[in-house]
Amino acid sequence: MTDQPSSARTGRTMVIATLVSRITGFVRTLALVAALGLGTRLLDAYTAANVLPNSIYELVMGGAAASVLVPLLVRVTADDGVDEDLFTQRLLSLVFYGLSAVVIVTISAAPLIVDLTVPGFGSAQRALVVDFTRIFLPQILFYGLSATLAAILNVRGRFATPMWAPVANNVVVTATAAMFLLVGGTGHLETLPQGQMLLLSIGTSAGVGAQMVVLAVVTRRAGLPLRLRADPRGIAVRRIMAMAGWTLVSVTAAQVVLIVVNRLVSQAGPGAVGVFSNAYTLFQLPYAVIAVTVITGMLPRMSRAASRRDLSQVTADLSHGLRLAGVVLVPVAAALVLLGPHLAVLLFAHGNASPAAAHLTGVVLAAYGPALVPFAGYQIMLRAYYALGDTRTPALISVVVSAALLVLSLVAARLVPGRDMVVALAACTALAYALGFVIVAQLLRRRIGRIDGHRLLSSYGRMSVATVLAAGLGLAVGVGLGGSFAVVCAATAVGASLYVLIARLLRVSEFTILTAGLRVPRI
Template sequence: MPEQQPRLLQAGRTMAVATAISRLTGFVRTLVLAAALGLGTGLLDVYTAANVTPNTIYEVVFGGALASVLVPLLVRATDDDDIDGDLFAQRLLSLVVYCLGAVVMVTVIAAPFIVDLYAPGFSLEQRQLAIMFTRYFMPQILFYAVSAVLTAVLNARGRFASPPWAPVANNVVVIATAAAFMLVGGTGKLESLTQSQTLILSIGTTTGVAAQMFVLILTSRRAGFRLRLRVNPRGIGIRRIAALAGWTIVSVAAAQAVFVVITRIASQSGSGAIGIYSHAYTLFQMPYAVIAITVMTGVLPRMSRAAANRDLAQITADLSQSLRLTSVVLVPVSAALIVLGPNLTTLLFAHGNASSAAAHLTGKVLAAFGLALVPFAAHQIMLRAFYALGDTRTPSLLSFTVSAITIVTCLAAGRITSGPNLIIALAACSAMAYAIGLLVTAQLLRRRLGRVDGRRLLGAHSRMVVAAAVAGLATALTTRAVNTTAVTGWTGTLVSVGAATMVGAGVYALTAKALHVTELKTLTAAFRSSKT
């Protein structure tokens, strides 16, 4: 029987557009920062290491995975007539503000120890600058946490479209910060950095995260949520939340241990390595964020309600649909990253203070990350099914396993290879770990739900992979053909990438249609109807 257009897509169209615009501005932010600070320079390494530190600490003490715990709790509080949903959310927000405010104060003091932990390979000059950046960036921990709670409140109330717009404010502020840095004569050279240029980068970056939080504050007020801090945050089942969150914190801590290991290895493998790896990872995350996170954000409340009603069949249906609709886009994107990685990054980053060699190496790392795209997205979607069921222990153990595999393989890679090849190997280690994690997660989820629609998933994904392989071959042949022409340099790369992308997309669409990949038709029909 033909599958009707899913309500998930109907709810997610506006959210997908908002997420795409958010990621587009984030993409521009990445390009501007790379041009301003210089891809492959020591300054970008310092800025990157310091700027990701508050994200990492936030993930450990509060956790992106914890948001998956908050949404089911807030959904139940909203649907329960015996619970004051606003009061519950206000007390939860108050608890977060008090706890994370204390964390900010501690981390500002401990900045030297944090920098030494993440980047032991920094020179003395880099270390001093990283400590200063880190202290300015630490308030972001609190801003991110408040944003996460407000996003969970909005999602629990069925407001999915507004939160993805908030990061746009962050991106715009940081883009303006990078532009201001260049206007006052900033370069990628540490020795020429002035105090005013340092303050522009420090204050401007944290102001961006604050702007993101204030957008969500305004959006929440318009949605009817009374933003008020309670002196006494008790009465929300803190022990229950702690029990649920305990396992998620373990898994997130393990994931951040991966980041620490990778950053430490990169900091000792040559100047610019941290920035190169980080920028490749950012590009890898873009299609995942636009497609997979949009799907996960929309499907988690649905699965949570199905779990509350003990409707395992509905959870399986939502899960299968989410995996197939996500993969029909991400499988060809993965093929494109593998084939076009160096050309894409040369086109994007070989500007301003950036090194052409560093841009090309970033592309090779991106190609290795391309292997991880589909396993990573599928693994994350499957974990949401456990969260919907109120089980945080199993996904935490699964995430811990993936992190352990990544750490072991990365340490092994550090002993086997070095230099540029090591950065590529680190990305390949992540791909292998998520592929193993996906297989294990699918088996455990099958035991929990009884079935995961495996035959349909396997058949659909097999057809998608074949279509993407044919498209990837066409893309590679097109690139080779264009490269033999007289057009060279940046213009030649632009022509090559543009032609290869159009040919690859067309071949994938035609091959998918011939192989009866119905998910592509479902997806395109949904977005066509959204325009009418």
Template sequence: MAIATLASRTAGFLRIVVLAAALGLGTRLLDSYNVANTLPNAVYELVFGGAMASIVVPLLTRAALTEPDGGVVYAQRLLSLMVYGLGAVTLVAMAGAPWLVDLYAPGFTAEQRNLAILLSRYFLPQILFYGVSATAGAVLNIRGRFAAPMWAPLCNSVVVIGVGLIYLAVGGSTGIAGLTPGQTTLLAIGTSAGVVAQMALVVWALARSGFPLRLRLDPRGIAIRRIGRLGGWVLLSVVAAQVLLTAATRAASLSGPGAITAYQNAYAVFQVPFAVIALSVMTAMLPRLSRSAARRDHEHVIGDLSLAVRVAVAVMAPIAVAMVVLGQQIATLLFGHGHSAPATVSLLGLVVAVFGFALVPFTGYMILQRGFYALQDTRTPALITAGVSAIGVAGCVAAGWLLPSADIVVGVAVAYAAAYTAGLVATAVVLRRRLGRIDGHRLVRTHFHVLVAAAAGAACAALAVRALTPLVTPGWTGSLLTLTVAAVAGFAGYVAAGRLLGLAELRQVVTTAMSGIRPT
């Protein structure tokens, strides 16, 4: 599962890079494509995606344990409900495609808007495909089959990477006016074909497991009202996240050609270290945290949360420094290919640098929220998430009003950093009231030591960049050399300063990720 997750995320990031090279980073074409491709994901998450892990999986598990047939009929009815319900949602979304595009991208030109509407009507059926894939994957997990759902996103990315490479090979246009019907069809059908491939693999694996695939005309009997009650607070969290995403995309659309893509790609870069590293820490910590909470052993809950935050922050800080200091080199190395516009690559580098300031507070915020989930409290984190979203939306609106158009997308990244910092503080305060304490003195001391060590690392990396800039040529090769040398220098400075400050969490990283050792 770990290998499949890493492979899928790597392929997903490579997909972003290939599409940027094929369609041209900074072009109105790529902005239209990205907005159209955002819509099915946003609608799916709003309608169903957020409820999958927290509601549907427990209900499937209960049915498998209590029903005489092992929950087969229940699962068939649930899958049928997904097909009927999401099918209807898909039709409504396709009819409302112009409204959805206007909601997300009010700054589009008429040409961009028309293309985004056309592409979105090809892409919106993905809502149904995602729903079937997720539900079939949940049934597989309940039956002890984990491989196919983990590898399925890789199939999606491989198909879309192939589409991007074919588009490059045939000399596809980077301008909307030069887009031929064949090129449009390749992008439209090829992108949705990736989601179909993802769904097909999971459904095939479900059939191979011996589960009888059958749509039931009457999907009643799956406790729809119970699903609705359980999903209320989860829905609030999902709505809040989608509102922030919408506000950020709207603000970026006002920042000129390429700004939406710069925001989305910078956010993707920001998410990679969290997904690969911080999630590993949380995965190692959560099972024992839940057991301690079930026993009402709050001392161990506090200790586990404190250790997880301290270790994660110690690991994420040098990555945040790399994003801040080396944002331009990261952007050039990843996206300075094909038809990418140098000005947009430079803008992307600046947005990556600003997102670096959000990485550490976002990590701490996400880990501390797991404390509420372990206590079986979904209401409190939902309300805090709504507050975080409100701060982020206000920041995006302020950026659109106060900043020059070219800087609005940078202001969006600042809004994210402010929102997650406020979310971290609020979560810590509320959790402290709930548990009585959260090991605050040790957390503050670790954060201070990490800040000092990160500053030392940043200084070393910045000096390396300054020394190398006159010696290397601009472009991919120079960026690779600068990034490599500066990253090594910055990491060495961070580790050296950490050792002088007695930053013990650096030594605990491997053991915590692997076995979750309790703090002494």
């Protein structure tokens, strides 16, 4: 019981750090849209190129970082016979050498990678994407080192610092977009000078590098000397590869879907890539603030419980995480569905952005809305398998979900051609992750005996009732006022207030737990 205040403070700090990180990330998105122009071929080229380092990183390491590093480091910390610092240095060295090689190979293959991912671009746009990509690809190394350093800090009890680090990235990229405007940059691809292209590309990669530097400095202050080791022996490379092997299968399946979807979007018309990407960024914002915070704090606890074979505690942590995430994400999902077009117009219809592209972004966001809760629940439950040291089962589930999304996307592209295709593709995401949520829940229940299903259904049922009642009246008030700004502000204020009131009346205990954890203690 003595660690509850500390846990509450840690959770509060994590939420604040994640919120600041995502807000600054959103400001970065707005700055780029204002500078490059939503609906322009320049923003499409920049977005297509900037996605590639993330995709390649996820393919070669991202899945392993999520599923292997924290459980592995937790076990090393508990083993008195292992030199923890030496093990960690060798692990970091392996990541550095391996991803450096990946960067060299992918830079050489940049034109082939671009042709594979965005075949719908013309020759001038393709050439610009290749130029951007070659300067963006070192981000692969920065992402890998950042993920490893974050895992090290999490195992050492430093949960909040990795969540603050992306602020450095966001500030650098936002400043880059501002400088682009100051030097006279516009959204016209045809008139982009070489100097402005270098400003955008170098500034973007420097942002990811700044994030890595922040984590490296904090890791050193946490007591770990950062040294490259030439010999990776002693870190159980074969075991790591075995654990990551199945994760690689799932990540590969996901990247295949991403490539296919990007190819489809690139052929949906000018500006479609930027529209689809920015809608997805908005959709991910509440998931990142709430669900990722829950996952980050939950995974080390579940890993320790699993190492003790305490399945009841694994169940308790899982149920707690799902309910805490749901109490916020259920009403937010409703807000995305009801307010998506108004929100996007309010945020994006400025500067070089096209109002029609901003509205389409909102429609895509509304189509993404129903995916928010099943997507978050699916991701949280997968972490229970990772805590148990099982990467095979979640990998196979992920392959099924990816296959479903791939089939749905291909069918949607054939049935809904043109710019409306991006709306249909977003709706396919909701269907695929709803399927994934059901599958992982059933299989996990068989694995650990129970997932506290009755309590989860009861809690989510009351959250849904509170959301429906609050959303209906909130939207009615907002629409009555007219104008996107008035609609968003009024509907959000009225809806949120009613949700809080109704949730308390319905005794949604998770809401009380959440507010108690966020309350600043009196001194």
